[in-house]
Structure formats: C-alpha cells, structure tokens
Amino acid sequence: MRTLSLAASVVFFPGLIFADETDPLPDVMVTADAERILRTDADLAIPLPGGRGFQEILPSLPNVQQGTPSATSFAVRGVGYDNVIFLVGTQSNVLVNFSDGGVPATASSLSAAAPLLWDVEAVELTRGPILFGRGAAVMGGELRLEPRAPQFVHEGKALGEIGSFQSWRAGLTENMVLIPDKLALRLNASGEGSDGNVVNIHDGNEEFAATQRSSFRGQLRWRPGGDESSVFDLRVDVDRGRGNFFGQSFQLGPNIHAGVVDLNTTTSLPADRHAVLLRGRMEFERGLWWDAELSYSNLDGTHYTDFDGSSLLDWFYLYTSDERRFTASTRFGQEGQGFKWLGGIYAESSEYGLSFEGRGLGPVPFGRPFTTTTDEDVEIAAIFGQGELELGAGFWVHGGVRLDYQAREQRTAAELGGVTRGMGKVEVDYAEWLPELGTEWRGDTITTGIKISRSYRSGGAAVAPSLGVSNPYGPERGWEINAFTRKQWDCLKAEARVFHAWLNDAHVPYIPPGGFPVVDSFISNSGKAKRSGAEVEMRWENGNFSAGVFGGYLHAEYERLVVNGVNRDGQAFPLAPEWTAGCGIAWNPVTGWFGETSLNWADTSYAQIDSPVGTKLESRMLWSARTGYRWERVEAYVFGSNLLDEDYALSKNDYSGVGLPVSGKLGVPRLLGTGVTLKW
Numbered sequence: 001m002r003t004l005s006l007a008a009s010v011v012f013f014p015g016l017i018f019a020d021e022t023d024p025l026p027d028v029m030v031t032a033d034a035e036r037i038l039r040t041d042a043d044l045a046i047p048l049p050g051g052r053g054f055q056e057i058l059p060s061l062p063n064v065q066q067g068t069p070s071a072t073s074f075a076v077r078g079v080g081y082d083n084v085i086f087l088v089g090t091q092s093n094v095l096v097n098f099s100d101g102g103v104p105a106t107a108s109s110l111s112a113a114a115p116l117l118w119d120v121e122a123v124e125l126t127r128g129p130i131l132f133g134r135g136a137a138v139m140g141g142e143l144r145l146e147p148r149a150p151q152f153v154h155e156g157k158a159l160g161e162i163g164s165f166q167s168w169r170a171g172l173t174e175n176m177v178l179i180p181d182k183l184a185l186r187l188n189a190s191g192e193g194s195d196g197n198v199v200n201i202h203d204g205n206e207e208f209a210a211t212q213r214s215s216f217r218g219q220l221r222w223r224p225g226g227d228e229s230s231v232f233d234l235r236v237d238v239d240r241g242r243g244n245f246f247g248q249s250f251q252l253g254p255n256i257h258a259g260v261v262d263l264n265t266t267t268s269l270p271a272d273r274h275a276v277l278l279r280g281r282m283e284f285e286r287g288l289w290w291d292a293e294l295s296y297s298n299l300d301g302t303h304y305t306d307f308d309g310s311s312l313l314d315w316f317y318l319y320t321s322d323e324r325r326f327t328a329s330t331r332f333g334q335e336g337q338g339f340k341w342l343g344g345i346y347a348e349s350s351e352y353g354l355s356f357e358g359r360g361l362g363p364v365p366f367g368r369p370f371t372t373t374t375d376e377d378v379e380i381a382a383i384f385g386q387g388e389l390e391l392g393a394g395f396w397v398h399g400g401v402r403l404d405y406q407a408r409e410q411r412t413a414a415e416l417g418g419v420t421r422g423m424g425k426v427e428v429d430y431a432e433w434l435p436e437l438g439t440e441w442r443g444d445t446i447t448t449g450i451k452i453s454r455s456y457r458s459g460g461a462a463v464a465p466s467l468g469v470s471n472p473y474g475p476e477r478g479w480e481i482n483a484f485t486r487k488q489w490d491c492l493k494a495e496a497r498v499f500h501a502w503l504n505d506a507h508v509p510y511i512p513p514g515g516f517p518v519v520d521s522f523i524s525n526s527g528k529a530k531r532s533g534a535e536v537e538m539r540w541e542n543g544n545f546s547a548g549v550f551g552g553y554l555h556a557e558y559e560r561l562v563v564n565g566v567n568r569d570g571q572a573f574p575l576a577p578e579w580t581a582g583c584g585i586a587w588n589p590v591t592g593w594f595g596e597t598s599l600n601w602a603d604t605s606y607a608q609i610d611s612p613v614g615t616k617l618e619s620r621m622l623w624s625a626r627t628g629y630r631w632e633r634v635e636a637y638v639f640g641s642n643l644l645d646e647d648y649a650l651s652k653n654d655y656s657g658v659g660l661p662v663s664g665k666l667g668v669p670r671l672l673g674t675g676v677t678l679k680w
Contacts, residue, residue, distance in 0.1 A: 054117060054145065059600040059622055060582055061125060062535040062552025065575045068246070068651040068665040073098070073110040076127060077499070078531050078556030078576035079140030082107045085563075085574070085609045087509040087521035090352035090376045092408070093460045096140035097130060101147045103237065103275040103295045104135060108321040112241035112271035112301055116215045118159075118171040118190035121148035128482050128499065129453040131402045131434050132386045134293050134329045136348060139455035139478070139503075149233065150184035150221035151175050156680045163639075163673025167194040181226035188217040196247050197669055198259045200266070202311040208261060209247030214240045232280040239273040246305070248653070251662040257647040259666060264311040271301035271321075292330040299323040307360040307367075309660035315367050317358030325350040338390035348380040356465050361416060361516060368417035372465040376410040386436075398451070399437040406430055410461040414468025422468030426461040430475055450483040455501060464512050464520035471512065473523035478503035491542045500532040510564055517658050528560035531573070544589045552580040563610050571612060575651070577603035577619075594637075595627035607651040607664075614654035614662055620646050622667075635677045645670040 058066045058074055065075040072080035074096075081098065082091040091107035098105040100115045117123075124144040131137055154177060161169040171190040178185055196209025216238040224230050244267040249259045274297070281291040300322055307315035326349045333342030353375045360367040386400030407429035414421040438451025457476040464471070480501035487494045506527030511517055532555050539548035556573035572578075584598035600622045608615040623644050628637025652664035 054114060054123075054143070056117065057123060059602065060550075060584075060598060062537065062550045062580050062582075063127075063533055063554045064125070064580075065577060065602065065605065066650050067575055072575065073107060073114075074143070075573075075575040076125075076141045076143070077501075077533060078554055078573040080575060081110070081140075083507070084529075085507070085509055087462065087523070088465060088519060089463050089521070090354060090374060090410075092350065092352050092376055092378050093457060094136075095138055095457060097133075097135045097138050097142035097144075099135060099142060099144040100237070100275070101145055101235065102134065102277045102279055102293045103297050104325060104327060106299065106323055106325070108301050108323060109239075109271070109273050109297075109299050112245050112269040113213070113239040113273040113299065114241075115145055115239065116171075116190045116192060116213060117145075118215070119148050119157075119173050119186075119188050119217075120145050122146040127497075128480050128501075129434075129436070129455045131436055131453065132342065132344065132384050132400055134291075134331070134344075134346070135327070136346065136380055137382060137402055137404050137434060137456065139457055139476070139480070147188075147217060147219065147235070148186070150186035150219050152177055152181055152184050152223075158678045159675060161673060161675030164669075164671045165194050165197055167671065167673065168192065169675070182223050184221045186217075186219045186221075188215070188219075190215050193243075196244070197666065198247050198249050198261060200263055201252075201260050202262050202264055205266065208266065209244050211241070211243035211245055211247070213242075228283075230280075230282045233278070235275075235277040235279075237273070237275040237277075239275075241269065241271045241301075243268065245269045246303075247665060248663040249666050250309070251664070256649065256652070256662065256664050257666060261663075262311050263306040263309070264314065265304070265306035265316050267303075267305040269301065269303045271299065273297065273299045287335040288332070289334070290330070290332045293328070295325075295327045297323070297325045307358060309655075309663070313360075313365050313367065315358070315360035317356050317360065317370075320353075320355045320357075322353040323351070339388060341385070341387040343385040344383070346380070346382045346384075348378065350378040352376040352378070361466060361519075370414070370416045370466065372412070372414040372468060374410065374412045374463045374465065374470070376408060376461070379407045381405045394442050396440045396442060396449075397438070398440070399435070401436070402434040404432050404434055404456070404458070406458040406460075408460050410463065410470045412463055412465070412468050412470045414466055416466065420468070421466065424469055426470040426472050428459055428461060428472045430458045432456055432458070432475065432477075445489070446485070446487045448483075448485040450481065452479060452481050454478075455480045455503065457507070462509070462521060462523040464515045464522060466516050466519050467512065467514060469512070471522040473507060474505060474525045476503055476505055476507055476525070492538065492540045494536075494538045496534065496536045498532075498534045501530065503527075503529045503531075506558070506561075508561060508563060518655050518660075526560070526562060527558055529556070529558045529573070531556040545585075545587055547583075547585045549583040550581065554578055554580075561609075566610065568609070571609070572605075574607050574609055574612075574615075575605055575617075577605040577617075579603040589630070591630050591632060593627070594630050595625070597623070597625035599623050607649075608654055611654035614656070615652035615664075617650075617652065618646075618648045620648040620667065622646065633679045636675075638672070638674045640673075641671045642668055643670060 063077045067074045079095050081096045127141045156174045159171040169192040175186045191214040193212035195207045198209035200208040218236045220234045222232045250261045278294045283289050303319035307317045329346045331344035355373045357371045382404045384402035388398040409427045411425045413423035434454040436453040440449030455478040459474040461470045482499045484497040505525040507523045508527040509521040512522045535552045537550040556576045561568040580602045582600040586596035604619045606612040606616045624641040626639040648667045649664035
C-alpha cells in the first residue's frame, strides 16, 4: 500500500521544515486544511518567539493565537481550544483537539503538564472540522505532536541550554535495537525551567512566576515481519509540572508590563500526568490497511492561589483537578486505482473531577469557608466512513459521514460557611449525523479543491461551583467551507487557503441567579456567529538555504450576542487578531557555521468577552535568531528571542467589577542564551 502523507504546508519557521515524507501511520484523504511541519534534529535548540513547550511554534502559524491557562491554551481561526468565551468547568467538551502522539490533552494538562518539544518528529495542524480522524469530532481543528518513533539503528542525542531569567533546558535520548529489524526501544528525558519575569512586591519574591517541567518517555516498536507492513508501538509517558504557570502580572499602576503583583499568597500549580498508548497498523494485499490507537491517561493537578487578588485579605482557594481518560479508535480502508475509502470507530470513556476549597466570597474581611465538588462522566461513541473517487482528467470527488453520540452525567455539591448551598445531578446525551462533501483537481504540480463540512459541538452541562448546581445546554451547529490551492515548483512551494464558517445556537455563558461573577457560569444557546479568512504561505529551498513568508487574515464576529444583559452584537471573537504575518531565512549546512532568524507579527486583539477595552492585547513583533557552529556530532550556538524586547500580553483578565485588579499573562521579554547539542 502507498501511504499518503499529510498535505505539505509552506509555513516557514527556523528549525522547522516541511514534510514530503510519509507519516508513521497511514493518513489517507487529508485535504485542504492539513499542514505538517517537521522539526530538525536541533529539537529544542530553536528560537522561542512564543514561549516554552508547544507554545513556541504558534506565532509562526497564520491565524493561530497563543493563549494562557487563565483564558484558553491557544486559538485556531478564532476558535479557542476549550471555549471561545472562557468559563470555569471541567472543560470536557473542547472545540480543538490536542493530541500528544495519540494521547488527548485537556485544558488542565496543558496548563501545568504541557508536552515538551524534545525528540518530536512532526507537528501536524489541521484546520476546520475534524470528522474522520483518530479522535473526537471537533469543529475547530487539531494540533497533533508526533514523537520520533524508535529506529532500527543505534543513535542518541543530548542537549543543554541556559538563558536569561535563570532559564534552562535539557534533553537526553537513547535509541537501542533489541532485535535487529524487529524490536527497538527509545528512551527520552527532558526538562526546562525559568524564574519567570514577575515580582511579588509584598514579600520581594522575584521567583513568583518560576516554573519547572519534566518529561520521561519510553517507546517500544515491534515489527513482526521485520518491515513496515505491520508495526506495533507501546509508549509510556510521565510528565510533571511545578511552579506558577499562571504567572500573571497585576496592573497596580498605569502599566501592566511592570511585571509585579501584591499578594500574601504564593501561587502554585503542581501537576502529574501519566499516560500509556498502544497503537498498531497492518497493510494487506490489494491496498487494504488497518490501524488502531488505544490510550489511557491520568492527570492529578492542583492550583493554590490568592482569591482576593491583594495582600489585604487572607482569602485563598485550592483547586483540584483529577482526570481519567480512556480512548480507543480503529480505522480500516483501501487505496485502489482511482478510488480510496476508509471506515472507523471511535470510543471514549472519561472521568473528570474538580473541587474548590478555601476561604472568601464575603463578608469582608474574614470571608467564609467554602467547599465545592463537581464530577463528570463522559461517554463518546462514533462510527464514520469516507471515500474518494476519481472522475477523470484529474478531478476527484470525496465525501463522508459520521454518526456521533455523546453522553454526560455531572454531579455537583457546594457548602458555604458550613451550610449546604446546593447539590444535584444533570444527565444529557446527544446524537448527530455529521456529513462532509468536497471535490479536488490534482495536477502534476498544482492541486486545488473545496469542501463543505458540518461543524458541531455536542451539548453538555455547565456548573456554578458556589451554588452546587449544574445546568444543561444544547449543541452548537453550523457549516464550514474550506477551499485551497497548492503549487510546487523546483525550489518553491506555495499554498493559499480561504474559509467561511457560520454557527447557530452558539454557547454563551451567563451568571445564574444567586451566583458570583467569575466563579459561576451557565450556558445558553443564544448566540450566532460567523468566521471567514484566508492564509497564504510560501517557502523557498535551495541547498542549505531556505526562506519563507506567511500571512493570515481573520474576520470572526458574533452576529447575535448578549452577555449578562449587555448586547454585544457585532463584537469580534476574543484572541482572534485580524492580521498575522511572518518571514524568516535560514542557512543550515551539515557542518560549519549556521544561522536562522524569524520575524512574526500579530495584530491587536482582546482576551475577555465582557471587557474588550480593558483586556485589549497589543500588536506584537517578535524577532528571534540563532547562530552557531556545527561539527559532525557537536553543535554549539547562541540564541535570542523577542530581540526587539516588545512589551505584550498573551491574555488579560478584567475583574474590576468584583474588586480585583486587571491582570495579564505577559509575553517573554528579550531572552538570550547559549546551548550545546551532542549526537552519537
């Protein structure tokens, strides 16, 4: 069988290249909205325009916006990873999938135990509705990290890096062949840390926003026949996060970028994540194939923080998040002459538990002790099929349908001042048919196509923690049209994409009667929204030299929106800058002097739906560079990120209505460092 790779993208980013190679798992019929980015062997040793972990690559993708734990982890074409409008809850009903090599991530895990980009072979971004992939159906797309699989040669590598703000990164990889051509083991250990750039003026703590993360991964690959016709992988991950990943700065004066807070509590977000993944694929005669993924993940996280946002009151809360997720998918298909088809099944059984315990919620100054718990069980089952047929003269038609079923049971309870305030249970389930239809023309050097897909997010339950009450909400439904053109010359690749999406019954949070602002939110299906935009990307490669540019335009607005009694019709989506652009050049010989630099710009946007002025985010121009000397097995370099030392915030929160200061997660200031990588 000939395995199709994901459609190659032309995003440029120093340290990233584009894929013509095939994916380790067969991915057929991925069309207009998929792009695949491969990292070089430098791994961590690349400029950091966006921060640490997977966030560092986001500014180099058009119409993709960084986020924060206090808003949403990231947004694709204006669609936030877990919600467009932030609210407190289990976040079990996401809009964009995030897959760590087949293990789905959650909002809580991306806050404190986000995967590190060490020994990652590919980063795959798919925009638009996902109906036929290896995960849950979502309307906003998928960001998927693929770790480098065990190789049937002995190899290893190590990295050490230090930089400003007492930052450091380290990585170690060892690949061993246990049985030639049949069994290989790959072991990874990586970590990173920083003292951060926020000072608590209450006690002079200059490490208020300090963080540390570590990751350990073991992978075993078995090829029963000694070739790629049948491959089975077993992977075990252990991820840890320590420190204050929120790390927000308070606007105590006219400038939020002073990087200070005034708190009598030190925030901490320790988290531990364990995951096991089993995957396999087999190829048969007549172009038939089968693949499957089975994953189990366990997250234990806490969040201890100051509740009143000042050093005046002894108010605090301890937030605990416990998650257990089991997912399974299997797909099978065939690639023939002039036709392709696939079918598949996806299933998920997950448990989410969150609790708040602390003191606050009035009266001043003593507050009241409170305890709230929310437990949610989620069951998902889906069956889908997709096919492609060649009509002749290079024209293809493709389409498919997915039957999606989701059920949720949410249980809540709350005590305030020692008195039970509420308790209850909500059960909901929804089933939906999700179709997709498109056509493409595929020439020798140019491909163009268009498709229309059903966009959908299932209904569920929203929680008001202080009330101990949950409330059901219905599904969001809409349609999305994606069109693209991709052209390849000898040294140049270019791609253009346009899209238009409309959404009915959009989810809109509101404060329930008797609830507290910020803390309590129910959801109504009262909104209506539309999104449209375009992305253009070009990359030129000639020998050791490469250069690229990209640009993105996004118009995302609510046509109908009322938030807590205020009409906000026509307001743009949060975390959705209208324009994004970037460029870069790189000189990367096998040995000798090398260098790479990138320049990424994003337009203004805002972070909080009910305060577009108070949470306005600055436009930003991020310049990063790296240069050094490369021997056959050793590489030494210096690097810098945000070399223009731009002051910008990734997100802001305006809760001045309840007496809290405006706060924000600041972008990383100018960061300079040096590092060494070794290979064997």
